[in-house]
Amino acid sequence: MSEKTLEKTYEPGSVEGRWADYWIKEKLATPGERSEKPSFSMVIPPPNITGALHLGHALNSTLQDILARSRRMRGFNVLWLPGIDHAGIATQNVVEKQLAAEGLDRHKVGREAFIERVWKWKNESGGTIINQLKRLGASCDWTRLRFTMDEGLSRAVREVFTSLYKEGLIYRGDYIINWCPRCHTALSDLEVEFNETEGSLWYMRYPLVKPAGGIEYLTVATTRPETMLGDTAVAVNPEDGRYKALIGKKVRLPFVEREIPVIGDDSVSIEFGTGAVKITPAHDFNDFEVGRRHKLQSIKVMDESARMNENAGPFKGMDRYEARKKVVSGLEEKGLLEKTEKHKLMLGGCYRCSTIVEPTLSKQWFVKVAPLAGPAIEAVEDGRIKFVPKNWENLYFDWMRNIRDWCISRQIWWGHRIPAWHCRDCGGVTVSTIDPDKCESCGCKNIEQDPDVLDTWFSSALWPFSTLGWPEKTGDLKAFYPTSVLSTSFDIIFFWVARMAMMGLKFMKDVPFREVYIHALIRDAKGQKMSKSKGNVIDPLVMMEQYGTDAFRFTLAVLAAQGRDIKLAEDRIAGYRNFCNKIWNVARFTLMNLDETFFEAMASGRARVDESRFNMADKWIWERRNACIREVIEAIDTYRFDEAARVLYRFVWHELCDWYVELVKLDLRGESGAERKLDAQSTLATVMMDTMKLLHPFMPFITEEIAEKLPGHAGSLMAGDFPKEGRAFPDEAARMEDVMDVIRAVRNIRTDMNVPPSAMADCFCFADDPGLRETLSEGAEYIKLLARVKGLVIAEKGERPGDSVSAVAGAGQKKAEVFVPLGGLVDFEVEEKRITKELSKAEGEASGLMKMLGNEEFTKKAPPEVVEKDRARLEVLEEKTGKLKAGLERIRT
RNA sequence: GGGCGGAUAGCUCAGUCGGUAGAGCACAGCCCUUACAAGGCUGGGGUCACAGGUUCGAACCCUGUUCCGCCUACCA
Numbered sequence A: 001m002s003e004k005t006l007e008k009t010y011e012p013g014s015v016e017g018r019w020a021d022y023w024i025k026e027k028l029a030t031p032g033e034r035s036e037k038p039s040f041s042m043v044i045p046p047p048n049i050t051g052a053l054h055l056g057h058a059l060n061s062t063l064q065d066i067l068a069r070s071r072r073m074r075g076f077n078v079l080w081l082p083g084i085d086h087a088g089i090a091t092q093n094v095v096e097k098q099l100a101a102e103g104l105d106r107h108k109v110g111r112e113a114f115i116e117r118v119w120k121w122k123n124e125s126g127g128t129i130i131n132q133l134k135r136l137g138a139s140c141d142w143t144r145l146r147f148t149m150d151e152g153l154s155r156a157v158r159e160v161f162t163s164l165y166k167e168g169l170i171y172r173g174d175y176i177i178n179w180c181p182r183c184h185t186a187l188s189d190l191e192v193e194f195n196e197t198e199g200s201l202w203y204m205r206y207p208l209v210k211p212a213g214g215i216e217y218l219t220v221a222t223t224r225p226e227t228m229l230g231d232t233a234v235a236v237n238p239e240d241g242r243y244k245a246l247i248g249k250k251v252r253l254p255f256v257e258r259e260i261p262v263i264g265d266d267s268v269s270i271e272f273g274t275g276a277v278k279i280t281p282a283h284d285f286n287d288f289e290v291g292r293r294h295k296l297q298s299i300k301v302m303d304e305s306a307r308m309n310e311n312a313g314p315f316k317g318m319d320r321y322e323a324r325k326k327v328v329s330g331l332e333e334k335g336l337l338e339k340t341e342k343h344k345l346m347l348g349g350c351y352r353c354s355t356i357v358e359p360t361l362s363k364q365w366f367v368k369v370a371p372l373a374g375p376a377i378e379a380v381e382d383g384r385i386k387f388v389p390k391n392w393e394n395l396y397f398d399w400m401r402n403i404r405d406w407c408i409s410r411q412i413w414w415g416h417r418i419p420a421w422h423c424r425d426c427g428g429v430t431v432s433t434i435d436p437d438k439c440e441s442c443g444c445k446n447i448e449q450d451p452d453v454l455d456t457w458f459s460s461a462l463w464p465f466s467t468l469g470w471p472e473k474t475g476d477l478k479a480f481y482p483t484s485v486l487s488t489s490f491d492i493i494f495f496w497v498a499r500m501a502m503m504g505l506k507f508m509k510d511v512p513f514r515e516v517y518i519h520a521l522i523r524d525a526k527g528q529k530m531s532k533s534k535g536n537v538i539d540p541l542v543m544m545e546q547y548g549t550d551a552f553r554f555t556l557a558v559l560a561a562q563g564r565d566i567k568l569a570e571d572r573i574a575g576y577r578n579f580c581n582k583i584w585n586v587a588r589f590t591l592m593n594l595d596e597t598f599f600e601a602m603a604s605g606r607a608r609v610d611e612s613r614f615n616m617a618d619k620w621i622w623e624r625r626n627a628c629i630r631e632v633i634e635a636i637d638t639y640r641f642d643e644a645a646r647v648l649y650r651f652v653w654h655e656l657c658d659w660y661v662e663l664v665k666l667d668l669r670g671e672s673g674a675e676r677k678l679d680a681q682s683t684l685a686t687v688m689m690d691t692m693k694l695l696h697p698f699m700p701f702i703t704e705e706i707a708e709k710l711p712g713h714a715g716s717l718m719a720g721d722f723p724k725e726g727r728a729f730p731d732e733a734a735r736m737e738d739v740m741d742v743i744r745a746v747r748n749i750r751t752d753m754n755v756p757p758s759a760m761a762d763c764f765c766f767a768d769d770p771g772l773r774e775t776l777s778e779g780a781e782y783i784k785l786l787a788r789v790k791g792l793v794i795a796e797k798g799e800r801p802g803d804s805v806s807a808v809a810g811a812g813q814k815k816a817e818v819f820v821p822l823g824g825l826v827d828f829e830v831e832e833k834r835i836t837k838e839l840s841k842a843e844g845e846a847s848g849l850m851k852m853l854g855n856e857e858f859t860k861k862a863p864p865e866v867v868e869k870d871r872a873r874l875e876v877l878e879e880k881t882g883k884l885k886a887g888l889e890r891i892r893t
Numbered sequence B: 001g002g003g004c005g006g007a008u009a010g011c012u013c014a015g016u017c018g019g020u021a022g023a024g025c026a027c028a029g030c031c032c033u034u035a036c037a038a039g040g041c042u043g044g045g046g047u048c049a050c051a052g053g054u055u056c057g058a059a060c061c062c063u064g065u066u067c068c069g070c071c072u073a074c075c076a
Helices: A013-025 A055-073 A088-101 A111-125 A128-136 A151-166 A225-230 A285-293 A310-315 A320-334 A370-381 A392-401 A456-460 A475-480 A490-508 A540-547 A549-559 A570-592 A596-603 A616-637 A641-668 A674-695 A700-709 A730-752 A770-778 A780-786 A828-854 A856-861 A864-892
Strands: A039-043 A077-081 A170-180 A185-187 A192-212 A215-222 A233-236 A250-252 A259-264 A276-279 A337-350 A358-367 A386-388 A420-423 A429-431 A447-449 A483-489 A513-519 A522-524 A566-568 A761-767 A789-795 A804-809 A816-821
Touching: A013 A128, A013 A700, A039 A055, A039 A475, A055 A077, A055 A128, A055 A483, A055 A513, A055 A522, A055 A540, A055 A549, A055 A616, A055 A641, A077 A475, A088 A111, A128 A540, A128 A549, A151 A170, A151 A429, A151 A456, A151 A490, A170 A285, A192 A225, A192 A320, A215 A225, A215 A276, A225 A310, A225 A320, A233 A285, A276 A285, A285 A358, A310 A320, A320 A337, A370 A392, A370 A490, A386 A392, A392 A490, A456 A490, A483 A490, A490 A513, A540 A549, A540 A570, A549 A566, A549 A570, A549 A641, A549 A700, A566 A570, A570 A641, A570 A674, A570 A700, A596 A674, A616 A641, A616 A674, A616 A730, A641 A674, A641 A780, A674 A700, A730 A761, A730 A770, A730 A780, A730 A804, A730 A816, A761 A770, A770 A780, A770 A789, A780 A789, A804 A828, A804 A864, A828 A856, A828 A864
Parallel strands: A039 A077, A039 A483, A233 A259, A386 A513, A483 A513, A522 A566, A761 A789
Antiparallel strands: A170 A185, A170 A358, A192 A215, A192 A250, A192 A337, A233 A276, A250 A259, A420 A429, A420 A447, A761 A816, A804 A816
8 A cells, every 4th residue: 555545535725725836936837048948938918907817817827828838848948928917097996996985086196196006006905816827827937927017018118109109100189089087088999888778869950041942940860969069060961862952051050059061971871860960070980080071160068077068058067968958958949859769879888987988079199000000910811920710810800901090098197108298388299218308399398298198008019028028139038029829818809919919010020929819708607798797707716716726727628619608607617526536536546556566666667667568458548548648739739628628538537547447457456467467557657647747737736736646756747748659559459449348238238137236247258250259358357347247258159048138249340249148037028129229220320331332423432441431331230230130039039 | 781600419519521420417227346426337318400502422511591699880
């Protein structure tokens, strides 16, 4: 007995923390400085500093960890760089809430003190997700942890901003942007989330200044009546016969009594509404464009909180929704409201606070995207960046080709402050990487830095090179840029992938990553999106606590099929918890069977696995092991994590545990001699260790815990190597399968004939093929042990034993007829049914094959190997049906 | 409106070259056989959404239909 015994069940809670700490303490995820090994690098998609680990993070981190650990074990110099982003708006919201609780607000506190406060919050409670990732076992290089507001990364931001500005790719201008009236900041197009809402369409009459041809007024339809106060035109389609004559005429805007022109513009749909559209350039994206085309005046009617301003006449001071009601009722009183219809529309809300966004004219900083997008499109077109699965490329192209300029300024304080200084004297703008002390234009010192900060995604776009030290020319950049792969969710292809591609190509002259793996989205068991409001959120930390991190990780991996959403049900995790326990117990079995003699042999080097000393069972498991290694590597390299996990599951449970462990028990008992016992122990121990290595990228904790106790292992699996395929034994493995088939056939008979498991049976195997007889003789002890057989006879043919039940065994080329005598216990009726069933199945299959082989078209046109395969199959089936028929004959006579 | 994806066992899903439809879970029967009852053995269960087409042969390729997701869009 080994001293290293295991508990009967696996207790993840007691081992996970120890290993997580150990990996970090030993810095096992830190790549070698000057490594000869090929590089493999990834940057983590930086989670928000305000965030907690959710299933999306857990999935993505698990998959990345599988990549990182397997590559590391396979001899790559792996860098997986972790970090977090500063989440400008979200973080500011958190701290503003704190201030509000103290009866303060950021304006009372002041900019400098406020930012200090945010840093304080960051240091105290920000980035909890980092610890949660460590808990998940993520093998990031924690010594390289980065934060978007770090000094180095901030320098990269300034460098990029300045460079793009000098090149004219960053500009400042009056544009219509999405404004959040609660956060008081501009939002980029992507930060607005649209939802279908039940609204109304109001039909409003604008009186003509000079009624003509009996027409008194023009009716326009709108979903936002309050914006009419800022209307500066009414547009109609120039092709619209109804209104053609009115183009150039004027209408009088109710309430504010402004005279505005009727204009012709192609963008107006003739069919929708009345065919006449009110134009509010200061509060609508489309109207803004129309306004530019027709050089219309823009009149803002709301302030930064979306309250009506001085331009709103009698509605000044009202909230926009109150104003809407008052405008509608006012029009009604004047008889200018024609009708109201129910109308579904898409309303945009702030992605941080869901407040309905107000399109507003405002002075903002923009990145001119088109010149940057071109090269980024090309990089995907010519394959320098590959998407997996490939169809996501379409989404990328669509967006990149229809891209609008990116609004990068935010009216908040937490973030990278825009490195632009405005001159109070001459109005000139000075943009610089280092704080200037005078105006570039007039040389005066009366300058002031722009108050705005940059969109958080601006710094995230630089992440793949800023984290490696850019703009310094560092060794890390040289070794790890471009990164090998970026793993992320499809919903940030726009936010992040596309922008990284643009910035990487612009500033590094190379793609930021060679492959982009887009993982699935996790939904609940019913296929619904998880959300706090629905209450169907599964907390990964709770799952890890309850079922063990390894079980949880394995579940995520096995569900991560490409191109499909993941429906996560808790009982799946429980299922893989059982798998962990199975692994634990086969390890337990192994350790229980490695005795003193074995350890002594180990010490003297005699217990090394020796392929030339394998017996039939050893060769079979070795063959399966080789296949497992091959298939796992192939699957991981093509991002088929589900396939890899399935292969492992099958190997461990159905090959190693169900068969090899049962087969090897014979030799472990010492009945085949001490030498054979030692060989069996060596094979078992080796296969177990290899199994731990194979599983390690998926289940890092349990595998380390077990490997530590297995003989001949020191240190960590993580730092060790990955198993390599060994010698192949295809023919020997097939022979083992023939033996297994006989075992299955006997078990089958036993169950069907209700032979109690405790009763031993006799068995006769008749086989024409001498090779098969030899195989079965070699496997005789296995058949006895695993099919619970007492007396076993193997012969070419013989007297059919009396009162026996028969079956035909063999998945291989040749069939054996198996008889189990049951004394007086045979229920011939049951037996007849059994055989008839099997016979009809075989005959059905055979007749299908015969029909096909009888078809000349098939034999002529199908590839010869397919025809040959089917011929052989038919032959085997005919042998089988013959034997079954003979069996039936015997029963009936 | 445009685009993408899906429909295979009771459930969740694999199925890569077009060549015998698979797994896990669930279910049923028997079993506490010394690694494991979070287990073992055995079994039942499918018109591959529907209709055509291509082919010797289709779950797979093509066309159309139905249903279900998701993403996008300036019909105010």
